[in-house]
Amino acid sequence: MSARDQHGLAAPHGDFQIIGKPQRKIDGAAKATGSALYTDDLTLPGMLHAKTLRSPHPHARIVSIDTSAAQALPGVHGVITGKDLPTPYGVIPWTPDETALAVGKVRFIGDEVAAVAAVDEDTALRALELIQVEYEVLHSYQDPKEALERDEPTIHQNKRGNNVSKRVKLDFGEVDQAFEASPVVIKGDYSFHGSTHAAIEPHCALAQVDGDGLLTLWSATQITHYVHRALSSVLDLAPHRIRVIQPAIGGAFGGKSDPFSLEFCVAKLAQITGRPVKMLWAREEVFYAHRGRHPMEMQYSLAANEDGKIQGVDARILIDGGSYSSFGLVTTYYSGQLLTGPYDFPTYRFDSTRVFTNKPPCGPKRGHGSVQPRFAFEVQLDELAEKLSIDPIELRRRNSIGPQTKTVNGQRITSCGFDECLLQVEEASDWKNKRQNLGSGKGVGVAGSMYISGTNYPIYPNEMPQAGIQIKVDRSGVVTVFSGANDIGQGSSSMVAYVVAEELGLTLDMLRVVAADTDLCPVDLGAYSSRVTFMVGNAAIDASRKLRKLVVGSLAKHWDVEERRVRLVKGEALDLEDPERHMTMAEAFQIAEVEHDTLGATGSYNTPTLGGDYRGGSIGASPAYSFSAHVVEVEVDEETGRIDVQEVWCAHDCGKALNPILVSGQIEGSVYMGIAEALYEHHRTNRFGLHSGPSLLDYPLATTLDTPEIKSLIVESNDPEGPYGAKEAGEGPLHSAIPALSNAIFDAVGIRLRHLPFTPDVVLRALREKRTNDNQAPSPGSDA
């Protein structure tokens, strides 16, 4: 289906039966009873256990590796090193700079060097200790500024001979003229620390090679299709000899959207040993695998009129990429490309540079590449509001871009509920009575944001569908839907079931969904970029409507009535004008099968041509954008520097909530994650490159006691191209939580926090500086 075949927003049979109503998830009962099987829950006869040897140096040349003692240890069945898997890979095909195990050099403490398969984990761990590796230690880069300035040694070989991973510089409109002509200019430095996904399930993979040499990999991945492609390349095995299956997955958030070392290692070890091989990473290893949010140092300049209308934005961003490219090419683009809404401004420039450092590699974390610039920009907008004495919500309203518009970088905005989001958080939070009025140490702050519902950039260039669905019908009435999409807990398989059930008039207990199995399911590109509801939802509608047409046509003939009289609803087919005439859907399918032979249908989705007419103009070009607004209420303890977030209101324009329970869950989870990374979390290494605390105690996640009251407010702008009007909900609602928190702290105690995280020591220092400044030059509203 092309995007030009618009689905419209209407229910297929009058009122919606399932869509828009609270529903259980189709895998809810399995998860409630503990019977859902995750990768580490799978065991195969004769299965071996594998472990990984990791680098103790942040940057070193490998002089030699001796695995003979490990090989000789009883119980060890296979030992591999970089020479066994030398083909480089990378999720972005232009930057294949990773190998499954280090080839020639290591680039961070924790980089994978060798892997062992043995009868049990204890034996594998003992074997790792017997592997002798001689290293020649190289200078390591822990500071991205040094990596930008110093070229030798290079972490990766590139054409430029430096440590730059990617630079993107784009100009839109006459930026310098706009700044010269504008009466108000605000400049500031902002920074975002690193944070990681910390999904509760560690990475795990299991491989088996059957008697015919067919390789099956079960893996906790959110991108089955890309893992399939990467395995084929690295193992030099035809893709039709490989099957990749994603079992139930224990959270991902972007942290499982690269191909990972363990997936190649278990596959190779299974080939070598002839036995199934499983590898489960310890929690510590998950911190090394990382791919978390990039630290960014950001300089923003903002030009505006005296009425607060933005005239220009100018950004320079230094991105700390860590040791490998991962999605870094896209990250670098996203750091600029996704800032151009929900506000309308005529000129924009960004100059983003991602550098390599000798740290765990950064990648996509919920709100990939855009959470950091959004923080900087929305804090700066608050500074503008303060300077002009305009209510910060009113300032945002004045700049709101609105529906059916185009952003300064040429992105098409269709539906846009941002004004409604602002209104809802304003009213729900009692903003007007609270702002500047809550008393000592208390305050409220606001921020807004925009995010993509997938993009038209398919990672590897091709014109095939980005999402596919196949439907099989059984004479019993059971309808099995084959969906390539990775359900990572967000409920994509449930979403597919809701759509198909709605279209075919089925009850949910008649639906089965088989997902994320490359042998059984059509290709979907994976659970990233918040693309699944929009794209796979549309593919499911496409397939369902083809099937419905057959069934309705057959029934109309069978009853000798016009097709418009046939309704499929709640598991029954009925004649609208003759209540006596009805049958079960099982009977209806059988009648259709007589006419059409075995019933089935396929459906697909591809984005229309989108994006600006310039290099990189399609990166960040989405068929639909979601919008969010947050109000955060805080209380700051001026004695201890502790910030207590009292309540967060988040209004999110998801287009249409296909299941409001799941949408609320995404909003709440996003807000929680954003607030927690602003207050507690910090993924960092020390100056020697050693991780500061790779555990869930040292990297503190918020508990029930730390998480604020969260009010999710669903705004429905009914997108013209989304499935029933739906857009994304999984990532957008994280963004503006963080700047809204900073802005609330300013409202509470008058300190402007431009650098994350907002730990008590940072707050106390800012409060002290503010007191000093107030004493020296008592001017109201001065910043820390």
Place this chain on the structure above:
Amino acid sequence: MRVLQLEINGDAREVAAHDHWTLLEVLRYSLGLVGSKQGCDKGDCGSCTVLFDGKPVLSCLTLAGSAVGHQVTTIEGLAPKPTGTLQPVLDPVQVAFNDCGALQCGFCQPGMMLSARALLNTNAEPSREEIHQALSGNLCRCTGYTQIVQAVETAVARIAQGDGASASNDGAAGHSPPDDGVSA
């Protein structure tokens, strides 16, 4: 290696285990009870929570040998014994978690539901603060805890009404959570 006499979900089980094996290892590797999850293996995340005589313990920090003499309940044993009606019957906590959207990825939830059950074993009318306290040892990365707390409160309300054990999944009605304010 020792042979341990354990009582797991009401079953007497005899298990040979290394002296240093944890209860989590015995549950997952010896008994195939893989509903108890390993998220960190060092007592930080709570995903491995099981009940010892009705009280929550971290099975990854509990030596298997120390489970001898205790009644151990895992997620596989949380639902009441079948009544012979052939309809699945779940604990009201499980039903409420399913109804309220608390089961996103679901990985932490076996431990979370057991902690919730342990709370309700001793406190039939917990306040929201008491719920927060009781669940504070169980990390969830998906939900922001909001729907989890709603689920516990829903279970409390339903138990008080003598309801909540219905797990029927027979059609659209079965999939629709009752509209009792659980959706935001």
